Amino acid sequence: MQARAEARYRWDHGERPALLHTTEEVDSLIDSLLSGPVYENLAQIHSLERDSMPSGFPDHELLVGVDRDLQVGILTYLDSSGNVVTLGSLGRSPVYYIQGHMTEFPANSEIPIDLVRRGVKEFLSSGGRRPTCVQWQAVHP
Structure with a gap:
């Protein structure tokens, strides 16, 4: 079965990303983020079903x-139309870590874990389109 997406969230994923084929593997990814190191709780995912830019980058x-601890999460999506982040109800400005690197997100951007799972599964099944099962807000620099 051909991989539909690749994910980077652990130190060793730089050259060898985790491959996602099925929705069950999405659940495994989320479970791994939940149970893994605190400084590796954010994953970068690219669909392998979309064309790359002329530069070769997604x-x-x-x-x-x-x-x-809070059983919440966050999704951000970036493409040529702009950068959006989920719209949630918690007022804090959360911080997440990808391979030890800190990223801060806007307040009110965290959503329940079950919505995070649904969003990633929709991304995978749609060929890399922005999930519609969550509400989005624009990210302002």
Whole structure:
């Protein structure tokens, strides 16, 4: 079975990303983020079903982060139309870590873990399109 997406979230994924073929593997990814090191709770995902830019880089990106203590998470999506982040109800400005590197997100951007799972599964099954099962807000620099 051909991989549909690749994910980077552990130190060793730089050259060898985790490959996602099925929705069950999405659940495994989320579970791994929830149970893994605190400084590796954010994953970068690219669909392998989309064309790359002329530079060879993906034309999109989905970031997925989880907070094991609060059982919430975050999704961000970037493509040529702009950068958006999930719209949630918690007022804090969360911080997540990808391969030890800190990324801060806007307040009110965290959503329940079950919505995070649904969003990543939709991304995978849609060929890398922005998930519609969550609400989005624009990210302002």
